[in-house]
Every structure is written in C-alpha cells, then in structure tokens.
Amino acid sequence: MEMLKGMNEALNYIEENLSNHIDVKEVAKVALCSEYQFKRLFALLSGITISEYIRRRRLTLAALELKDPRVKVIDVALKYRYQSPDAFSRVFQNYHGVTPSAVRNTEQNVKAFPRMSFQLTIQGGTEMNYRIVEKDPFTVVGVKYEVEMVNELLTPTYESMIAAISDTEMKELESIANKEPHGIIHVSVNYSENDEGKASFDQYIGAATSQEPLEKYSTLEVPALLWAIFEIDGDWEQVEGHWQRIYSEWLPSSSYELAEGPEILASKDQKSQIWISIQEK
Known part of the structure; x- marks a missing residue:
C-alpha cells in the first residue's frame, strides 16, 4: 500500500506545482522511488506518460481560466510554462480543437482532464x-x-x-x-x-x-x-x-x-x- 500512497503524494505535488517548473526527478522523490520506477509505474497504471499527464492538466486549467474575458492569453501561456503565446496557442488548439481566444465564447466546448488518484481495486477474487x-x-x-x-x-x-x-x-x-x-x-x-x-x-x-x-x-x-x-x-x-x-x-x-x-x-x-x-x- 505504501507504493500507492507515494504515487498519490506525487500527484498532489504535481497539482500544487502546475504553474511552476516540474522536475520528474523531484516528483519521483516524493513518491519514494527512483525516476525510472516512477515513470514506468505511472505509465503502466494510468496509460499515459507523466509528461503527458502534466500537459493535459495544465491545458485543462488553462481553458477554465480563459473563460474569464479579463484574463489575457499571454498571461495564461506564461503561467503554464509556455515560452510564447504562439507556442501555447498551437498546443492548446491541438488539444482542445479551438484557439485560446475562442474559449471566451461561453457555448464553446473544451476538453477536461480531471486529476488522477491511484487506488487498490481488486475485482472478482481471481487467483494469481x-x-x-x-x-x-x-x-x-x-x-x-x-x-x-x-x-x-x-x-x-x-x-x-x-x-x-x-x-x-x-x-x-x-x-x-x-x-x-x-x-x-x-x-x-x-x-x-x-x-x-x-x-x-x-x-x-x-x-x-x-x-x-x-x-x-x-x-x-x-x-x-x-x-x-x-x-x-x-x-x-x-x-x-x-x-x-x-x-x-x-x-x-x-x-x-x-x-x-x-x-x-x-x-x-x-x-x-x-x-x-x-x-x-
């Protein structure tokens, strides 16, 4: 059970630092395992890489913030670690299917990727x-x-x-x-x-x-x-x-x-x- 506890502590750390630089080595330390173990376990348990998870969480929060017409695209881009509005807009559109400015339309649909948590779920009592x-x-x-x-x-x-x-x-x-x-x-x-x-x-x-x-x-x-x-x-x-x-x-x-x-x-x-x-x- 300690493994799952460590993985969830790592997810908490990521959530608290989505607007900061995230070093996966530091995340692995929070999970109390090596960088290799953390990356491999995360991918096997979640189906995506840790870098992709961080990217999706940032783009999800960015879309929510851009619903506010007072928020500037450049400010959101810099907040979520993109070096330029153009780079942010390109990645944002590839993920959400719309440009950042189009999100201000209240009827516009965007994707949401909720934060994860890991749980031990044993179904069926099948022997191993x-x-x-x-x-x-x-x-x-x-x-x-x-x-x-x-x-x-x-x-x-x-x-x-x-x-x-x-x-x-x-x-x-x-x-x-x-x-x-x-x-x-x-x-x-x-x-x-x-x-x-x-x-x-x-x-x-x-x-x-x-x-x-x-x-x-x-x-x-x-x-x-x-x-x-x-x-x-x-x-x-x-x-x-x-x-x-x-x-x-x-x-x-x-x-x-x-x-x-x-x-x-x-x-x-x-x-x-x-x-x-x-x-x-």
Whole structure:
C-alpha cells in the first residue's frame, strides 16, 4: 500500500506545482522511488506518460481560466510554462480543437482532464499464480525494434513487428531457444520518456539461448536479476488483463518494487508467462 500512497503524494505535488517548473526527478522523490520506477509505474497504471499527464492538466486549467474575458492569453501561456503565446496557442488548439481566444465564447466546448488518484481495486477474487526466482545472466537473441509509444499506441505495432519476421526466421529462433524463459519471447527494455509525453523502448522478439547468435540478429545481455514470474492460461485478452493486475493489484500489496530491467512475455498454445524484474523494498 505504501507504493500507492507515494504515487498519490506525487500527484498532489504535481497539482500544487502546475504553474511552476516540474522536475520528474523531484516528483519521483516524493513518491519514494527512483525516476525510472516512477515513470514506468505511472505509465503502466494510468496509460499515459507523466509528461503527458502534466500537459493535459495544465491545458485543462488553462481553458477554465480563459473563460474569464479579463484574463489575457499571454498571461495564461506564461503561467503554464509556455515560452510564447504562439507556442501555447498551437498546443492548446491541438488539444482542445479551438484557439485560446475562442474559449471566451461561453457555448464553446473544451476538453477536461480531471486529476488522477491511484487506488487498490481488486475485482472478482481471481487467483494469481506466480513464483519469485533469482536468475543468473542470460542472453536474448532476436529481432530488435525501436518502438515509440504515444497514448498507448505503438509505432511500429506488434502486428507489424511480428509480420516482418519470416516463418523461417521464427523457426530458426525457436530452434536455438535452450534457456528459460522457453520458446519465442517478447522482451521490452530501456524504457524512457521525453518532455513531449512520448515514451520509447526497445523490443526484442527472439529466444533466450546459450548458442552463438547469427550475425543478422541482435543480442541483449540480461543481467542477474530477481524475477516475479506469473503463469496465465488463456488468450491475449486474458494476458493483457493479467498484466494490468500485476501492477495495479499484486505489486502494491507485495513486499517488492520494480527493478530497472526487462519485462518478458513468453506464450505458446494458450499458456503464457509474464516475467517482471523486481527488487525488495
């Protein structure tokens, strides 16, 4: 529960400083976790990056203030950390669909993005089967993609990533999979965010192996880590739901926190494993 308390304290800090410069490192300190942990948890729990959340909250408050005809656009722009009225107007119109001056029309609709809060909600009493395992370093060999994520939309999409790997290559990768996690695995690593609210990470589709990799494939060296490994039976929709529950239910109520490491999915014949790198609090 301490994790959720820290995340909500961070949201309070953001709300109190929307008209000031907000350093995400300082926000993470309020949440009592590292910058990496905070950014990753926030994105996983909310579906957007922390920078995008701050942007939406500022634009929501800006629209409310501009309803007052006595308020100048330039004053609101500077208040919410935009360097010029033009930059503010461009971002404002992209978000609300109207210019800042048009908001003074009382019948004009604008978007509202309410402040968030995080709560532990457990529904249905569904069991989660998992084990905690310390693993030595291992190597992942496969196809690497540099992925950008904006509002949960990936570029390239998973479908296009999979489609770009031929059946021959898939069989080749599966044939060298001789380490756990077994079979074809999907590994997300090097998660980062920029100030524009965009997130990026490296995605590997390949195999954990001790064999020498072919030159055409990329290699990821995974260090020794502590892992929470979750077992799921079912289709992709059930895997996605389970993945969300790991972060919204299991992690807040456990004695662990995220470690800066990969997230791994291994799936075959309606049976999946989700590997989350963790550390003791």
